[in-house]
Amino acid sequence: MGRTLYDKLWSSHVICDYDDGSSLLYVDGHLLHEVSTPQSFVALEQKNRTPHRADSSLAVPDHAVPTVDRHLPIADPMARAQTQRLVENVARHKIPFIPLHDRRQGIVHVIGPEQGFTLPGMTLACGDSHTSTHGAFGALAFGIGASECGIVMATQAIRQQRARTMRVNIVGQPHPFITAKDIALALIARIGANGAAGHAVEYAGPAISAMSMAERMTLCNMSIEAGARVGLVAPDETTFTYVEGRPMAPKGAMFDRAVTYWRTLPSDPDAVFDSEITLDAGEVEPFVTWGTSPEDALPIGARAPDPETESVLARRQRQIRALAYMGLHPGMPLESIGIDVVFIGSCTNSRLEDLRAAASVVAGRHVAEGVKAIVVPGSGLVREQAEQEGIAAVFREAGFEWREPGCSMCVGMNGDTLAPGQRSASTSNRNFEGRQGVGGRTHLMSPVMAAAAAVTGRLTDVRKLMGSNA
């Protein structure tokens, strides 16, 4: 029987199998950031351990760092201390590091691929659940906790249970203004926030082959919001072209040798998955979330749900709670929802392609009165490139704030937060209660949809704004 991409990645990293069905996997790459590792280093040093292979790691501050006034010391003393702690920890253990003021600095899941740290066929761990992003390269990439960060540093290994496999076949071609984010939200709405729990999801099909690496990363990034720790896309020419020439990627003959190996990774034609789903990209509409879980997603033309019509009690209760938290009336059209803040950023949607797409909507328009709109590029290199292309100018002229790279309002740890009751149109990945600030209300959507919301001041069908027929 043929093997899946996941099977190949898994078996090429098994150090040994345990009796209980778990395996010890070799970890090729470890990305570190300031927030999830202070306790890991303490655990490491308490036992006088050192990293097994410091060269397998790359560290960068991103979660707690300010996106304004970078020339000043970090204002929040706790964020400053945490960022400084990372500097000290990596220096002591000689871990490769991109400091805050380096032009390569950015969100860990943006810079890993950008630097060529992320490669097909590797295993990659990071103390962050959106590590699934790197699966877009055909890498086995998964989020881990702080204790596991310490284990990986000390041993280069991690004990894991093998996941079941799910293939999501994306057929058809998306219409204009329909993005990977819409496809991800449509999928999560269909299978639920827990729908892929225990599974490694492989995205496949013609729509995936046609996607850029940025789009594939968006899709794999959101896998965790469907409950899957791992998202995957088989490496192909698009992948190799992206990787070639990146600073940390193999060069010359070594690159050719790597590509020869990477070509063996895609799932065999007769591979069998534990489950399969097919989604027609041609039928996907622009999606937005109305509630407090990524599964609470609906096409923009829909109305907020009416709990009265929900027969399952648990669901009805959750809807009532979510509507109350979000300050919405049952049955109200989503397009009538006014917003206060627009956030274009996060490891889901802060790459150059995302910013280009959003800028094309914003160009020649202006942010609606009373709306605060910010763009936070995923990395310093994205920021630079966007400035060279004139995208930054488009945003600035339209009334957006053009910020320094980081996680920013995706997680609200750096002072970029919503005030209680404020409502955002956000390109990030989580609309949990309080995610963007205590009492903040988050509507998830694509960059072009967020751009449309910015200029109209409410949730808006970008296709109508741009005069394109749905």
Next chain:
Amino acid sequence: MTPFVAIESHAAFMPERNIDTDAIYPARYLLLMERDGLGRYLFHDRRFTAQGQPAPGFILDQPPFSQAKILIAGAGFGCGSSREQAVWALTDFGIRCVIAPDFGEIFAGNALKNGLLTLALPEEIVMRLGAAAEQGALFSVDLETRLLSVAGDKVASIDLPDGQRTALLNGWDETDVILREKGDAIAAFEALHREQQPWLFREPSA
């Protein structure tokens, strides 16, 4: 890690589905660099009002549930962010076992490293247990005999991979175990891997 052998306690019931780790431990407290004493931030934004007063009716602040060592929850408990603080806050508060239909995968892994038992049971059983918990029934969780009992009656067996069970019973530090048992295997694998995929081994830059 604190060993887990057996506990007896009331159980607090939070029937909601998909209680995420942001709800369990809000992001802004991730700036703290400790791992002890985090129980005071557990479910912070639900337990306290915007003014910092205890929110009325929050289950974990109501006796006898304020002493509960067991939490019963809806499906998807611990989904979302990988933050281990969610586990540290639960254990610091005194919770040693969470029962739910299923768990966020990273959360479940983190729990294991900290002596917090995550017990996945079919949804209908979980809801029945929740109802009993609300009535104030005493639960007992015994990892040695692998039995979950409510008010003295056995209701389920605790089905856990052997490796996880042994680690919990002994309170082992996983790094120690891996290095001791598998250090040689790791070195052997690494040597072979370096030959097969040399591009994954970047020489440390000067």
